[in-house]
Amino acid sequence: MNFNYYIPTKLLFGKGQLNNLHLEKLPGKKALIVISSGKSIRENGYLERVEKELTLAGVSYAVFDKILPNPIKSHVMEGAAFAKENGCDFVIGLGGGSSIDSAKSIAVMAANEGDYWDYISGGSGKGLPVPNSPLPVVAITTTAGTGTEVDPWTVVTKEDTEEKIGFGYEKTFPVLSVVDPDLMLTVPPHLTAYQGFDALFHSTEGYINKTAYVMSDLYALKAIELIGRSLSAAVNNGKDEKAREDVALANTLSGMVESTSGCTSEHSLEHALSAYHPSLPHGAGLIMISCAYYTHFAKSHSCDDKLIAMAKALGKTDANDPIDFVTALAELQKACGVSELKMSDYGIKEEELMKYVGKAYETMGGLFEVDPAPLTKEDCFAILKASYR
Incomplete structure (x- = not known):
């Protein structure tokens, strides 16, 4: 009975919890909202609701909406460049595991130089240490699948070599996560x-x-x-x-x-x-x-x-x-x-x-x-x- 235990994420769990996001101390003044390339996050009104919460909190935002069901490295790099161009100081992953995983990876690369695969261990990754702390991540999950809202892990595919590899360390835990089952009622x-x-x-x-x-x-x-x-x-x-x-x-x-x-x-x-x-x-x-x-x-x-x-x-x-x-x-x-x-x-x-x-x-x-x-x-x-x- 000898162990270390570390899960630093603040969790808002339960029906209607998304409505309380603006009451939280958010980790920056401009968010990059990362969503999938599909239609559901917009059509179900979830993006609009998050934007409203950010506005109430006095936080501005930009939206990156290219994430695939199996996230790819090129979108991580593109999202990180977009975050830098727009002066975003934290990242919100809104959607399923692919969007939240991508938000973590984008947060790493928005604060660091080089290529994402420089920091990947396994396959053709270089396994280098990450020099700078990632941008803070807020996770808002609309599915019940990966548990990525309370873990540090992110899985991304390097499409040219067909390598799908996990990555994460203590600084890629989300700082805040919202798990509102109401957002899952529309999942087929x-x-x-x-x-x-x-x-x-x-x-x-x-x-x-x-x-x-x-x-x-x-x-x-x-x-x-x-x-x-x-x-x-x-x-x-x-x-x-x-x-x-x-x-x-x-x-x-x-x-x-x-x-x-x-x-x-x-x-x-x-x-x-x-x-x-x-x-x-x-x-x-x-x-x-x-x-x-x-x-x-x-x-x-x-x-x-x-x-x-x-x-x-x-x-x-x-x-x-x-x-x-x-x-x-x-x-x-x-x-x-x-x-x-x-x-x-x-x-x-x-x-x-x-x-x-x-x-x-x-x-x-x-x-x-x-x-x-x-x-x-x-x-x-x-x-x-x-x-x-």
Whole structure:
């Protein structure tokens, strides 16, 4: 029982909390608002509401609206240049994980010279220390998927080399985050499912991770319980406010898992898939490989007690075998209408599966080191092959 604990983000959680943003001491006088290239943030009125809150707070702003579902390095560099040109002294990520992740990366480059990949460890990154502190980041999440509002992590793809790699350190934690479940009522069913399973796997990976400890375990099991209880309800009736609240809390807790423990190789494998195939939603990719992935660890008997505990948290209260977690997982995927996802629908070819394994080790090999048992390249190939449809 010996650990360090650090999550410095101030969190405003709950229905209507966006309306309180102007009451907070914001970290600057001009914000760069980072949103996606899609229409939903504007059409649902969320951008207008944030702009109103900033105006009430006496803060000016500029909007950068090019972020893709799988963020790319060129947009990070472009957004950072835009922030400098407009004299922005803090960054607001408004939207899902892609917008908030991009806001963190833009905040780094708006305060530093060179190329973003200079600071990336893994793949072709140079792994250099970041000289200057990033601009402060405020996160306002409109989805329940990544937990990035309370963790320091950001995932970006270097499009010319097809490398999708995570980055973050203590200075990339948001200083303030708003989690208002009302902003999630408009998320369509399939995206609600993809995002909810991403939050689930942040929690399950963090729970079986070698770095897990008492604090991460508390957050992980509660997040798994909330998702097991309410994700299918949120998917099947997006206007169910209680279900949305549960999943929003699970998502934020999963971010706290990411801040205290972390991901395992499941994320390395999926990042390799969506690096090559950016139309593949991250959560969908995780769903596709998850049953085979956790079956591997159930058969390895490396984390039996934890798999049983996760099965119980997910709702299978009579669980007594590690494979019961896979059974509960498959049942939840069916209840959420995502059990029939196919890799082939996103251009992934069976004969290229070993390529993705190699990319996973090359770009995010560090996550394999925290798996509960060693996962060889042959094991990874077998997981992808068993998942392929």
